[in-house]
Amino acid sequence: MAKTKLKKIPTAAPRDVRKEDCKRELDKILAELDELQNLLYAEGKHAILIIIQGMDASGKDGLTRDVFTSMNPQGVNVHSFKEPTPEELAHDFLWRIHAQTPQKGMIHIFNRSHYEDVLVTRVHRMIDDKEAKRRMEAINDFERLLINNHTQILKFYLNISHDEQLKRLEERMEKPEKMWKYNADDLQESALWDEYMKYYEDAIDGCNEVPWHIIPADQNWYKSYLVAKALRDLFKSLKMKFPGLKRGKS
Amino acid sequence: MAKTKLKKIPTAAPRDVRKEDCKRELDKILAELDELQNLLYAEGKHAILIIIQGMDASGKDGLTRDVFTSMNPQGVNVHSFKEPTPEELAHDFLWRIHAQTPQKGMIHIFNRSHYEDVLVTRVHRMIDDKEAKRRMEAINDFERLLINNHTQILKFYLNISHDEQLKRLEERMEKPEKMWKYNADDLQESALWDEYMKYYEDAIDGCNEVPWHIIPADQNWYKSYLVAKALRDLFKSLKMKFPGLKRGKS
Numbered sequence: 232m233a234k235t236k237l238k239k240i241p242t243a244a245p246r247d248v249r250k251e252d253c254k255r256e257l258d259k260i261l262a263e264l265d266e267l268q269n270l271l272y273a274e275g276k277h278a279i280l281i282i283i284q285g286m287d288a289s290g291k292d293g294l295t296r297d298v299f300t301s302m303n304p305q306g307v308n309v310h311s312f313k314e315p316t317p318e319e320l321a322h323d324f325l326w327r328i329h330a331q332t333p334q335k336g337m338i339h340i341f342n343r344s345h346y347e348d349v350l351v352t353r354v355h356r357m358i359d360d361k362e363a364k365r366r367m368e369a370i371n372d373f374e375r376l377l378i379n380n381h382t383q384i385l386k387f388y389l390n391i392s393h394d395e396q397l398k399r400l401e402e403r404m405e406k407p408e409k410m411w412k413y414n415a416d417d418l419q420e421s422a423l424w425d426e427y428m429k430y431y432e433d434a435i436d437g438c439n440e441v442p443w444h445i446i447p448a449d450q451n452w453y454k455s456y457l458v459a460k461a462l463r464d465l466f467k468s469l470k471m472k473f474p475g476l477k478r479g480k481s
Numbered sequence: 482m483a484k485t486k487l488k489k490i491p492t493a494a495p496r497d498v499r500k501e502d503c504k505r506e507l508d509k510i511l512a513e514l515d516e517l518q519n520l521l522y523a524e525g526k527h528a529i530l531i532i533i534q535g536m537d538a539s540g541k542d543g544l545t546r547d548v549f550t551s552m553n554p555q556g557v558n559v560h561s562f563k564e565p566t567p568e569e570l571a572h573d574f575l576w577r578i579h580a581q582t583p584q585k586g587m588i589h590i591f592n593r594s595h596y597e598d599v600l601v602t603r604v605h606r607m608i609d610d611k612e613a614k615r616r617m618e619a620i621n622d623f624e625r626l627l628i629n630n631h632t633q634i635l636k637f638y639l640n641i642s643h644d645e646q647l648k649r650l651e652e653r654m655e656k657p658e659k660m661w662k663y664n665a666d667d668l669q670e671s672a673l674w675d676e677y678m679k680y681y682e683d684a685i686d687g688c689n690e691v692p693w694h695i696i697p698a699d700q701n702w703y704k705s706y707l708v709a710k711a712l713r714d715l716f717k718s719l720k721m722k723f724p725g726l727k728r729g730k731s
Contacts, residue, residue: 265550273661296553300515303546305559305592342555410726411523476660 235432240445242392244453253456260459261301267466271336272306274471278333278382281340281462284350285389286427287417288399289448291342294389297455298462299340308333311342324348324366325373335381345370346434353430354423363430367437374440383465384441387458388431389448393424485682490695492642494703503706510709511551517716521586522556524721528583528632531590531712534600535639536677537667538649539698541592544639547705548712549590558583561592574598574616575623585631595620596684603680604673613680617687624690633715634691637708638681639698643674 244253271277283291299307310331319327325345333339349366352358358366374384400421403413420427435443444461448454494503521527533541549557560581569577575595583589599616602608608616624634650671653663670677685693694711698704 273658275661292553292555295555299554300551302550302554303542304549304552304554304557304590305542305545305561307554308558309555311555340554404726407725408523408723411525411724413726415727473658474661475657476654476663477665 235435235445237390237428237432237445240390241447242390242395243447243449248453250450250452253452257297257452257456257459260456260463261298263463264298264459264466265301265303267463267471268302268306268338270471270473271338271466271469272303273336273473275336275474276381276471277469278335278377278380279338279462279465280333280377280382280384281338282344282346282384282386283340283342283389284344284346284387284431285448286391286396286424287414287420288396288403289389289391290451290454291389293451294387294455294458295340295342297451298459299338302338306336307338307340309340309342312344312347323369325369329373332377333382345373349434349437350427350430353433354426363433364437367434371437371439374438378440383469385461385465386438386441386443387461388435388443388445389454390445391448393421395449396421396424485685485695487640487678487682487695490640491697492640492645493697493699498703500700500702503702507547507702507706507709510706510713511548513713514548514709514716515551515553517713517721518552518556518588520721520723521588521716521719522553523586523723525586525724526631526721527719528585528627528630529588529712529715530583530627530632530634531588532594532596532634532636533590533592533639534594534596534637534681535698536641536646536674537664537670538646538653539639539641540701540704541639543701544637544705544708545590545592547701548709549588552588556586557588557590559590559592562594562597573619575619579623582627583632595623599684599687600677600680603683604676613683614687617684621687621689624688628690633719635711635715636688636691636693637711638685638693638695639704640695641698643671645699646671646674 271279283294285291295309299309308331312327315324315327328341328345331339331341349358349363349370353360353363377384400413400417403409403417435445444457446454446457521529533544535541545559549559558581562577565574565577578591578595581589581591599608599613599620603610603613627634650663650667653659653667685695694707696704696707
């Protein structure tokens with residue numbers, strides 16, 4: 232039985248947290264992140280992999296925009312994993328993922344990830360429980376490999392309520408500047424909410440190497456603030472410094 | 482004989498252009514670019530390829546930071562082309578370049594590019610004039626292929642003076658936060674300045690498909706302003722609009 236109960240975890244900010252405070256704090260953190268990313272790149276000792284998962288309309292794209300726009304794009308790479316191509320499907324499920332992992336000095340952001348391979352695939356019965364278990368083991372092994380090669384992994388699950396999701400999906404049908412995001416399948420998937428939650432809980436519980444940050448995501452300002460803060464705290468823990476003069480070709 | 486004479490093209494802003502004005506204008510343009518990039522991504526009709534070339538320390542990295550940091554990194558990709566790997570060298574010179582071209586909706590920035598294959602290679606006599614001519618033809622053909630597939634190409638040559646370059650290379654040896662950029666070969670390459678200029682002029686003159694923007698680059702604030710402005714003007718010319726509701730899977 233799942234230990235994580237997403238329904239019991241808040242989807243909104245606590246009542247005493249004020250939007251203006253979070254926004255001001257976020258601005259401060261973004262300025263810090265800009266400097267810290269430069270240092271990460273200059274030092275070239277650590278790689279950072281950020282995995283963002285969440286239901287449709289949980290705000291994954293907006294998060295990327297809010298938090299990573301402040302950093303030099305030369306050191307930041309966002310990869311959105313879509314439905315696999317035939318070539319990708321002809322390989323193991325980690326093949327296309329591994330190809331996009333960050334080299335030292337870089338921050339890579341996965342907008343969806345290898346976790347889809349134990350989520351949407353289970354909801355739609357493309358794999359059975361036994362295969363899901365095998366995949367979770369492979370995921371843990373894979374993440375350990377990355378960690379052992381100086382990669383810091385941060386995982387964020389954007390926890391929105393089903394009501395908030397439905398509200399946002401409706402907006403996509405109504406607001407001209409959001410229509411391009413509308414997908415005819417979104418409502419069908421939304422109807423499978425409880426199934427998705429069950430497999431998300433499984434995936435979260437199945438991670439031995441890197442735990443998930445479960446982010447209340449009904450308010451974008453709170454979500455972005457929490458993610459930026461977690462990233463800043465990780466950066467600070469690395470005790471990075473500028474390297475001295477090196478010899479020979481870079 | 483070369484038509485372009487880089488020595489006769491300014492490396493600095495005109496005297497009557499004020500730094501504060503350019504900085505204020507740049508901020509305005511960056512806000513516009515953020516919106517325009519979102520529209521480019523949403524519409525998914527055009528791709529944008531930005532090629533940045535210039536001598537060591539001409540400010541290519543800084544330009545990327547100044548101009549593209551304001552856009553959603555999900556729609557922006559920076560690729561720095563370094564010395565080719567053995568695998569890359571075992572292919573034609575455009576192989577590794579072609580692999581990094583933008584899909585529709587995306588902006589890709591090349592920090593150095595296929596032009597290195599008619600620059601550093603000529604300075605160091607790795608190819609002869611005949612091969613350089615063949616490569617320029619291949620480059621024109623390649624760029625035409627991209628243009629015909631809805632790619633807009635912008636090329637910027639960052640025109641700094643030799644004196645300014647030497648000043649910046651010295652800084653790299655003195656300032657701890659710049660030392661990581663220092664490369665023992667930089668001064669040797671700098672001594673070949675006139676040779677580089679000759680081949681740059683050749684490459685600039687040899688482009689039939691897409692002309693170069695030659696950007697006075699001794700002052701970073703002027704350089705970034707001019708590049709941002711050129712990109713904004715290109716965006717505006719595309720007459721983009723948000724698409725309506727689409728059916729089926731995205």
